[in-house]
Amino acid sequence: MRIPDEKLAEVFDRGFTVVEGFLDKETLAAAQDALWEIYPRPEAYFADPDAYPKFARSQFAGLRFFPYPSWALNRVPVYPDLIDAAERFLQTSEIDCYKIELWAKYSGAVDYDQSHHRDYENHTIVVPRADQTMPQMTCFILLSDVTEVDGPTKAVPLEKSRHIPIGVTRTEMGDFFEDEVAVTGPAGSMLIYKTDVFHRGSNFKAPGRSRFVMPVDFKPRGWRWQGKLAWPDRALKPGWKEAMVRMTPRQRDLFGWPPAGDPYWNAQTLSDVALRYPGIDLSAYGAQAERGATPSPGSARSGASP
Template sequence: MRAWQSDGFVILPGFLPAAELTAATKELDLLFPSADGFHDGTDPRRGRFVGDEFAGIDTFPFASTEISLLAVNDRILGLAAALLQDDDVHLYGAEAWAKYTGACDYDQDLHRDYLGHTILVPSTTPGCQQVEMFVFLNDVFEDLGPPHLVSRAHTAHLPAVPNWLLRPGHEGAGRFVGRADPALYDAEVSGAGPAGTVIAFEAGTFHRGTQLRAPGGARYSMHLSFRPSSLHWGHRVGWAMKSYSDEWAEFVHRATPRQLQSLGFPPPGHPYWTPETLAGMALRYPKLDLEPWR
């Protein structure tokens, strides 16, 4: 908690044990080419990932139910609850992301994510914070493009605008783009770590993606976003738009009540749960055990 409060981020190497990653990593091929499949050109999906750093993103619910379940792993939910000081946290964004050496330029300028995560500006007030997480699904050491972050100790004085702080020689336009003090880049901390590493950071924390340089390299990760359930101004996607897909139904059927609560299901004991709604849910999710909500 001390690092979270002082720096605006915390790096937890190997936070998820290997045993809790295995089922998800075995299904990575349902989403992305392997390193070999991309680099030797044998995977027909290769072209999708070339030329655009964000082209490697798949959104929740994933083709792999195991990866969807990992997004709301109990350790992940517990970490979000601890950092946000609230036991009722909601997942408001979840992405799986593949990057490949040489596919494109992944080297970013320092920025904050708040413009895509809230209609307001970041707050350090307890109960008004949001937390994002990078979760590594394979070893991501320095030559595989780990994120770099800058402590709040160096950025707390900076205004909400501009948001992107460019290095010398980089060009950009618009009121959200400005020039960086080179000292900010000197103050970066690398988030490199083994598979299972979790980097938790606030929406107001300056950070950036870095270049993949390992020959034949691939990086697989998740980007998760949580908020207290009562914080209504922080959002990224609406789950209802995806809630009639086969992937969503398979996730719901296998998730626990705690995991479903993080997606917006009312908890057991909530007035929503009546004989009428339970009957309807039994039709919508025929393989879901509704006993916890009865």
């Protein structure tokens, strides 16, 4: 669904918003089925938790980074309505998708309770601006139903925390517990929040429960002090090539793929990229090569001396 403007405005006013019914039913169902290529089904896990000791190692043991074995999961972070929301939130079409994760949690595996914290410490090497310019858009897409007993994320409205300098990144355990709001909703819902918002992970309140979410983050292009994952470092992982082949040029652009019309494209790069990604449609990038683009400044020059 297309996210209403008032929901995006709420992120700036309150610090976060929850959009129910964001993913369409078909996309959601396919993504849920694909989870079991990566994680044990809840019934399998709870039948024998000792068979899956890795989930007991830390709160973050269930994290898996993009790409994934199935296109059903890889297409979720490039969902057209998500791109549209990021463009409107960041007020530019020149955006980067700078982080994609999956996160599975199983009740009883480990203590998931956290104190409130701000996420920006590993999203930027400086701090967010208090005037809310140059923001980043961070999201949690719920791939399972999340109720009060399912270890929901708990966020603190900005009106309760504006008095705390942004340079303070963590609170003591228990601070803001009376002010926090549990982020709950049916599978397919999405939390959008800013990196300077205090929030925390919480513990499950019932046995036999599980939670699956996909965090996806966006930033305006060119702000080099922001980011998290380096996509070339993920390009050898299973699922990457299929994802790039199946994405549209707009979707690839989110990962830093050279856009149509960029001087990067010529007969050689078109030919070799096609070899690297069998089956990819590069027709959108071919017109520039046919015109004979001039190399961009800083590109390698044949015979150039150091």
